[in-house]
Amino acid sequence: MGLILRDLSLKIAENVIFEALNLQLNSKEIHVLLGPNGIGKSSLLKAVAGHADYVPSSGEILINDEPISQCTPEIRAQKGVFVAFQNPAEIEGLSVANFLRTTLKAYPQNPAYHWTATQFYQQLYELLAQVGLPKEFTSRSVNCGFSGGEKKRFELLQLLLFKPQFAFxxxxxxxxxxxxxxxxxxVITKLQAEGMSFLIVSHDIEFIRSLKPTHLHVFKEHRLISADIATLNKIEAQGFCTL
Ligand SMILES: Nc1ncnc2c1ncn2[C@@H]1O[C@H](COP(=O)(O)OP(=O)(O)OP(=O)(O)O)[C@@H](O)[C@H]1O
Ligand SMILES: [Mg+2]
Incomplete structure (x- = not known):
């Protein structure tokens, strides 16, 4: 059960990014993924999202034992997958409010799917306040001119609104x-308690500790290595080269 990456391999222009990679995400688990720049962390998340440029050469992605590797990104979202990209796309002309309302239509199982416009805006204003964004944000074009921090707060808002089962x-x-x-x-701890599971990529050791991860993985030589808090301390003190 849960979300499984089974023997997943990805090549980009004949370069092996990862090979026979295995991972299982169960409800209420927080997995943290670490690794040096350019090793393949973002590529893995794009492959999970179903990005057309990151189609695995072999292996399988399963949700509750059902293969989803052939599914479109929209279907993957309906099955509970949410991916927040390192550099989220800017969409000129599409307002935050319209983007969120339209995207909610991809989640028929979410109670928010049935909200009236009034209910939607009421909840949206509450969530904006929770993540520290002003009401005026609803009419801004998605990610256009957002500061780095505002883009990330907006991702947090999406997580709170869409309540996916698996958040990458x-x-x-x-x-x-x-x-x-x-x-x-x-917010992550609260959503974890509600049953959400996470795979979080981060370079910030202090932040990683604050998440109290249930699982740690280090990306090395095209594969994931299981790690523990001692490994985290070692990475902090000596870097990845010592592993
Ligand atoms: N579309 C692409 N075309 C060509 N090369 C790519 C493409 N996407 C990723 N790569 C290459 O694949 C490798 C892995 O990139 P990726 O973005 O997954 O690294 P990362 O681990 O997320 O790094 P960082 O910590 O810097 O974000 C890099 O060498 C990158 O240049
Ligand atoms: Mg990256």
């Missing part, structure tokens, strides 16, 4: 101030 978050902490990092950790 690529450097959600990057560009966030100290208070926002605490907010992110608190």
């Amino acid at each position: 978050l690529d450097e959600l902490d990057s560009g966030l101030d100290v208070d926002a990092k605490k907010l992110v950790a608190a």
